[in-house]
Amino acid sequence: MSFDEHVKICMTMNKSDACPDECELKGLSDIPAVWVPPPQNHPFAGIIISRDPTTAFIPYYTDAKSRSLSLWRELLFDTNAIPRWTFTRIKSFNQRYMQGALSDEELNTFRDTLYHSVYWTHLHKCCTDKRGEASLKFRPRNAYSCADRWLCSEIESASRENIRFIVTLGKDVERWFERKGDDLVDQTIRLYHLPHPSGANMASWHPKDKQAQKRLEENIYHLVRECQEIL
Numbered sequence: 001m002s003f004d005e006h007v008k009i010c011m012t013m014n015k016s017d018a019c020p021d022e023c024e025l026k027g028l029s030d031i032p033a034v035w036v037p038p039p040q041n042h043p044f045a046g047i048i049i050s051r052d053p054t055t056a057f058i059p060y061y062t063d064a065k066s067r068s069l070s071l072w073r074e075l076l077f078d079t080n081a082i083p084r085w086t087f088t089r090i091k092s093f094n095q096r097y098m099q100g101a102l103s104d105e106e107l108n109t110f111r112d113t114l115y116h117s118v119y120w121t122h123l124h125k126c127c128t129d130k131r132g133e134a135s136l137k138f139r140p141r142n143a144y145s146c147a148d149r150w151l152c153s154e155i156e157s158a159s160r161e162n163i164r165f166i167v168t169l170g171k172d173v174e175r176w177f178e179r180k181g182d183d184l185v186d187q188t189i190r191l192y193h194l195p196h197p198s199g200a201n202m203a204s205w206h207p208k209d210k211q212a213q214k215r216l217e218e219n220i221y222h223l224v225r226e227c228q229e230i231l
Helices: 003-011 055-064 069-077 082-097 104-117 140-149 151-159 171-180 199-205 210-226
Strands: 046-050 118-122 165-169 190-194
Touching (some): 055 069, 082 104, 082 165, 082 210, 104 118, 118 151, 140 151, 140 171, 165 210
């Protein structure tokens, strides 16, 4: 089964039947599990994983999923959300801390690769609410249960497509990878850990610790260079 076929099956799943019993959002039928279509008519280069969609994302998702897969994906990638934020943070970091080591041309190629050749998914598929009003708050135990069921299968399927890299965003996603161990990701796939790009996490993109800054600089440099000549 191809990765595209795998994701299409996941998109049609019924939460009450398919989701793990341990996840507290399993019975919340009005809270969608978010699935973003994989690359359409472009090479499949990698995966970017953020923590969880929020309930503020639901209107954009509801609108997008009524379209064709190609337009569905395009609309979600054009929202003011994870892909755009990630590119913006990397571009700013390059200017401030890397003395422009990455050229505008390299950054533009990275952006195009991110938008067209990368599968965007989440540690926890269901939308959460940090206030706990429209949905439940994010809880690692729910996210890890969800990821053990769905994200593991996505990574396993994507590994058979010869993807080149996986980007994790934020500590919760990074901790899940550490929890799963080295066997989760094929050794031919590069793993890049980056801070979550939301505005609430700006301090992580301006690390005071020089070693942390150097690690982030190296991850960004190698990720952007990895994306050259993929499209």
